[in-house]
Amino acid sequence: MNAPVSGSLRAAGLSVRLGGRLIVDGATLELRAGELTALIGPNGAGKTTLVRALAGLLPAEGRIELAGRPLAALSARERARHIAYLPQGHVFHWPMAVAAVVALGRHPHADTFAPLADADRAAIERALVATASLAFAARPVTTLSGGERARVALARALASEAPIMLADEPTVSLDPRHQLVVMDLLVRAAHGGGAVLAIVHDLTLAARFADRVVVMDRGRLVADGAPREVLTPARIAEVFGVDAAIVESEVGPIPILRKPL
Amino acid sequence: MPIAKRGGWRLEIALVLLLAALTLLSLMVGPAGLTPRAALGGLFGGEGPAGIIVREIRLPRTLLALMMGATLGLSGAALQGLLRNPLAEPALFGAPQAAAAAASFVIAFGFASAISLVVPLAGIAGALVSIGGLVAIAGRRATLTVTLLAGLAFASFAGAMTALVLNLAPNPYAALEIAFWLLGSLEDRSTDHLLLGAPFFVASWFLLAANARSYRALTLGEDAAASLGVDLPRVRLMVVIGVAIGVGAAVAIAGSIGFVGLVAPHLVRRAVGSDPARVLLPGALAGAALLLAADIAVRAIPAADELRVGVVTALIGVPFFLAMIFTERRELEGAPS
Numbered sequence: 001m002n003a004p005v006s007g008s009l010r011a012a013g014l015s016v017r018l019g020g021r022l023i024v025d026g027a028t029l030e031l032r033a034g035e036l037t038a039l040i041g042p043n044g045a046g047k048t049t050l051v052r053a054l055a056g057l058l059p060a061e062g063r064i065e066l067a068g069r070p071l072a073a074l075s076a077r078e079r080a081r082h083i084a085y086l087p088q089g090h091v092f093h094w095p096m097a098v099a100a101v102v103a104l105g106r107h108p109h110a111d112t113f114a115p116l117a118d119a120d121r122a123a124i125e126r127a128l129v130a131t132a133s134l135a136f137a138a139r140p141v142t143t144l145s146g147g148e149r150a151r152v153a154l155a156r157a158l159a160s161e162a163p164i165m166l167a168d169e170p171t172v173s174l175d176p177r178h179q180l181v182v183m184d185l186l187v188r189a190a191h192g193g194g195a196v197l198a199i200v201h202d203l204t205l206a207a208r209f210a211d212r213v214v215v216m217d218r219g220r221l222v223a224d225g226a227p228r229e230v231l232t233p234a235r236i237a238e239v240f241g242v243d244a245a246i247v248e249s250e251v252g253p254i255p256i257l258r259k260p261l
Numbered sequence: 262m263p264i265a266k267r268g269g270w271r272l273e274i275a276l277v278l279l280l281a282a283l284t285l286l287s288l289m290v291g292p293a294g295l296t297p298r299a300a301l302g303g304l305f306g307g308e309g310p311a312g313i314i315v316r317e318i319r320l321p322r323t324l325l326a327l328m329m330g331a332t333l334g335l336s337g338a339a340l341q342g343l344l345r346n347p348l349a350e351p352a353l354f355g356a357p358q359a360a361a362a363a364a365s366f367v368i369a370f371g372f373a374s375a376i377s378l379v380v381p382l383a384g385i386a387g388a389l390v391s392i393g394g395l396v397a398i399a400g401r402r403a404t405l406t407v408t409l410l411a412g413l414a415f416a417s418f419a420g421a422m423t424a425l426v427l428n429l430a431p432n433p434y435a436a437l438e439i440a441f442w443l444l445g446s447l448e449d450r451s452t453d454h455l456l457l458g459a460p461f462f463v464a465s466w467f468l469l470a471a472n473a474r475s476y477r478a479l480t481l482g483e484d485a486a487a488s489l490g491v492d493l494p495r496v497r498l499m500v501v502i503g504v505a506i507g508v509g510a511a512v513a514i515a516g517s518i519g520f521v522g523l524v525a526p527h528l529v530r531r532a533v534g535s536d537p538a539r540v541l542l543p544g545a546l547a548g549a550a551l552l553l554a555a556d557i558a559v560r561a562i563p564a565a566d567e568l569r570v571g572v573v574t575a576l577i578g579v580p581f582f583l584a585m586i587f588t589e590r591r592e593l594e595g596a597p598s
Contacts, residue, residue: 055488077490085488087481093345094480094535107478107489140535156481160489 008032009054009071009083009164009195014062016046016053023049025219026062031164031197036190038200038210038227042240045216047199048088051166054197055085066164080108084162088169090153095140098152102127102137105159127159131185147178154185165189167198171205183209203244203255207231215239231255272532276546280327283553287323288315290560321452325514326553326570328455328462329447330521332507334548335541337522339469342476342537343500344405347530351522354395354408355415356388356505360512362422363387365439369430380442381457384513385506391415392505396498405483408497445516445571447556458510465507466545468499473538480537518571520578521548527585551578 009031016024023046031037031054041047053060056071056079064071066082074082084105092101105127106120116124128134131151136144141152150170157165167186171179179202187209190196200206206213206227213230215223217239223230236244236255243258288300295303295311303315333351340349351357364384372379399411423443430436475496478486487493511518525548526540533539555573562568 052484057484057487075490076487076492080488080490083488085485087484087488089482091482092480093482094537096480096535100534100536101480104478104481104489107474107491110474 008067010065011054012063014053014060016049016058016060023219024053027221029214029221029224031195033193033195034190035211036187036196036209037212037214038198038206039214039216040200040206041216046219047216048168051168051199055083055166077108082162082164084157084160084165086153086157086167086170090149092141095142097138098133098141099137101141101152102155102159105156123161124159127155130158131155147174150174150178150182154182158189163194165194165196169199179205203231207254208251228253237261272543276543276550279550280546283550284323287553287557288319290557291319321455322447322450325450325455326447326556327549329511329515330549330552331545332462332465332511333521334525335466335469335545336504336508338526338541338544339500340504341526342479345479351504351508354412354501354504355391355419356509357512358416358419359391360384360388360509361443361517362419364513365423365426368439368442369426369435378453378457381454381513385510388505388509391419392502442516444569445518446569447515448567450514454514458514461506461510465503468503470541472496472499473541476537516571518574520575521551524578524582525551528581
């Protein structure tokens with residue numbers, strides 16, 4: 001971490017209106033350094049909107065504080081050095097080389113016309129190594145498989161070495177192995193001192209990897225705590241409308257989804 | 262080390278050498294052909310007809326072609342970067358069409374002949390009015406879709422105004438003059454035209470080049486770019502204004518010159534690893550080369566009336582473009598639309 005700030009992002013009474021509709025309704029939560037928080041909830045609950053607001057990309061009512069300072073008081077560049085945001089879909093619009101894409105993570109650190117500094121290069125290489133992307137660093141990013149793209153997108157976010165990372169469905173449309181790889185990378189980023197929030201749809205992944213699970217339903221945060229406390233059959237039934245059982249396994253308690261209610 | 266340093270300046274140097282060669286050729290070619298020695302002698306203070314032809318006729322025309330071509334190439338590259346779309350081109354926001362409409366108006370109603378300075382002045386005014394209207398209606402913090410739709414409306418309206426002017430032109434000669442003017446030409450453009458356009462071209466270069474890193478960040482999409490600290494509404498405004506004043510001035514001075522803005526960036530894109538920031542300079546140089554080559558061709562091809570440069574840019578550009586598509590179609594198919 002090259003930023004002296006501790007990783008803590010705190011939102012209080014956060015509300016977001018889009019087109020006159022209240023999408024996020026009074027959300028209060030804190031992301032702490034060293035924790036991977038999974039944000040779960042049904043489609044349309046407002047998860048993406050909440051994450052975009054936390055990233056400072058949407059106007060919102062309420063307070064967001066970054067290490068005790070109001071987020072709105074920070075310049076866009078300063079904010080970008082502290083919060084890495086990984087949008088859904090792992091989209092790359094030009095067939096640029098993987099290393100050049102990952103280098104975009106250094107955007108908030110570099111000057112307009114200065115070439116990359118040694119510190120930037122080192123961060124880029126660390127991110128490529130962490131995501132096992134070094135082998136295809138010179139290839140055009142558009143020629144990669146979905147799993148490889150997801151790793152590159154994550155490498156780009158990691159390269160910024162921001163103390164806070166917000167990831168919107170980082171495991172979506174990945175094969176089982178890559179889902180585990182990506183979750184493992186998020187865990188490592190968190191346990192290395194970052195505050196990481198990831199929207200996750202797979203309850204098993206959330207239960208297994210997250211230190212904390214936050215549940216969102218119809219714009220409100222309805223639960224926030226350790227996976228074991230939050231992911232109960234009653235809550236899964238209430239929020240997702242699914243009949244579930246919690247099964248103890250060698251990797252911990254895991255929800256088994258039986259049928260829609 | 263996979264994290265390569267910047268890939269050197271070989272491409273830019275090659276393009277500058279090409280431009281130097283084309284410039285010399287441009288000073289030589291015309292109704293009175295000159296040898297390279299005579300052209301250079303005329304350029305550097307030679308007395309007599311060669312000096313007058315080179316310095317007062319061919320040099321301003323050559324410099325205009327270079328500056329306009331660079332403006333068109335840079336505009337195309339910047340817009341393609343901003344919109345993350347290889348099909349983006351300078352006519353997108355309506356400024357060139359507005360410039361053409363205003364210029365047509367003054368020609369049609371006899372305020373000026375097609376080569377008078379009143380025409381480019383009216384054209385530039387038209388471009389500025391259209392862009393002012395676009396920004397006022399779409400708003401300073403408009404989304405891309407709103408800006409594009411408003412730009413499309415302005416472009417269509419300006420196109421209709423040009424058609425209306427042609428329709429209502431007081432005599433067939435005026436209509437013919439406009440129709441030819443619209444095809445684009447650098448014939449008889451003088452130092453006055455150059456001095457009129459240069460400030461607009463240079464200002465547009467600054468506005469478009471200042472956002473180079475933002476185009477690169479936009480490779481990840483608008484949200485990710487914003488999260489990296491890119492001020493999207495500001496970038497959008499600067500690009501819209503930069504394209505409007507640069508391309509608006511170009512159209513005002515020389516009529517519509519299509520294809521350069523679309524094609525030039527693609528000719529060099531692969532050589533810079535598709536980096537939307539790195540493509541700007543070579544894209545501008547390629548645009549300059551393309552337009553100057555077209556203008557030389559216009560003078561070299563024997564025809565009763567000089568061919569129109571806007572026609573020739575397409576004739577030269579399309580085969581290049583098709584060849585590029587042919588060799589790169591596999592990669593293009595792999596890219597997201």
